[in-house]
Amino acid sequence: MNMDKQFQQWTIAHQEQSWSMARFLLKDEAEAEDVVQDAFIRLWQHRDTLSEARVKPWLLRVTRNLCLDRLRLERPRADSGPDELAGGEEPLASMQRSREGQVLQAAVMGLDEPYRSLVIMRDVQQHSYEDVAATLELSLPQVKTYLHRARKTLREQLTELRP
Structure with a gap:
């Protein structure tokens, strides 16, 4: 071709x-x-x-x-500020409009690299683990471990914000 x-x-x-x-x-x-x-x-x-x-x-x-x-x-x-999420996907648009969505987005943007990119690619854009690993030049076990750590950090941050 x-x-x-x-x-x-x-x-x-x-x-x-x-x-x-x-x-x-x-x-x-x-x-x-x-x-x-x-x-x-x-x-x-x-x-x-x-x-x-x-x-x-x-x-x-x-x-x-x-x-x-x-x-x-x-x-x-x-x-x-946490203005926009990725590309026009309906669930993300509704999440963004809510206060919780804004807090979550701010928390994601506050993560260090490569955690931020992992969460964005895997959880927001829903790329496969293999695509994430290839893109970030990490092994599959590294992707899973780092993603686990990133989610744990987000969970802890969001728990601290609850009344």
Whole structure:
């Protein structure tokens, strides 16, 4: 298959997941669009070296790393709050509207890496354990262990907030 057509198929197949991750991590649609564009430029530059099976984890890893780079540069802004969850999924939209959803999102965003990315990818975006492991370059047991720790931390934080 022609590489241009292959790249177009990859773009269609993975742009929503990449944008959803960027939007969740950055909490800014314009910045998320910039990051995703940068990630797809890098995908174009590496299209000859990637196999079909490696495109999704590679692209999500690049997107995540670009987001983390931006967050490191700008540090938390005083006016930023838990504005949006990932990409237009109905259960997430209803959760966001509730106070509990806002508290949960703030708690997730307060997690250190890689815990934050694990929770976002597995629990919010519902990627498979295998996809999460490949994207974050962790072993499957590491993903399960770190995810357990992240959920435990969230549970403890949320328990402390209850009256």
